[in-house]
Amino acid sequence: MKIESDHIGNMLVVTPYDHRIDASSAADFKSQLSNWIHDGNCHILLDLSQISFIDSSGLGAIVSLLKQLAGKGDIRMCNIQEPVMALFKLTRMDRIFKIYQSSAEAIEAMTAIG
Numbered sequence: 001m002k003i004e005s006d007h008i009g010n011m012l013v014v015t016p017y018d019h020r021i022d023a024s025s026a027a028d029f030k031s032q033l034s035n036w037i038h039d040g041n042c043h044i045l046l047d048l049s050q051i052s053f054i055d056s057s058g059l060g061a062i063v064s065l066l067k068q069l070a071g072k073g074d075i076r077m078c079n080i081q082e083p084v085m086a087l088f089k090l091t092r093m094d095r096i097f098k099i100y101q102s103s104a105e106a107i108e109a110m111t112a113i114g
Contacts, residue, residue, distance in 0.1 A: 001028045005036065011110050012041040013103070017050050021058030030061035034068060042073025045106050049079035054087055066096070074098070078106040 002017040014033065021029050033044070046062070054062075066075050078100040080088065088094040100106035 001025045001032070003029070003032050008107055009111050011043045011045055011107070012036055013045045013047060013107070015047040015050065019050060020053045020055075021051060021061065022053065022055040023057040026055075026057035026061040029058070030064060033061075033065050037065065037068050037073075042069055043110060044073070044075045045103070045110060046075055046077045047079050047103055048077055048081065048084060049103075051084055052081050054084050059087065059091060059093065063093075063096075076100065076106055076110060078103050 001021075004015045004017065006013045014036070016029060018025055036044070044065075062075065069075070076098045079102060080099060085094070085099075088097070088099070098109075100109065
């Protein structure tokens with residue numbers, strides 16, 4: 001899975017580019033992010049602007065990464081396309097994760113918290 005990352009302050013901005021996080025890509029997605037968390041990145045902004053589909057495997061990978069942070073950081077999301085947002089609302093993950101309309105809004109909010 002092609003994933004780009006960029007540091008802005010103490011925040012890691014992660015943008016996956018495969019259009020889907022599903023059973024065929026969730027393990028690779030989780031592995032790459034898990035390595036970044038292991039390297040000390042604990043404030044992660046997941047830019048989902050390129051993702052048009054997430055299945056239960058993808059959702060499970062994201063939740064697993066949040067658990068890996070064990071309260072020592074957070075995962076926030078931005079630029080979520082409507083089909084993916086519908087899944088987040090259906091599964092109530094929109095109540096678990098802080099979601100922003102744009103990366104600019106997310107970066108401003110996250111840099112304000114340190």
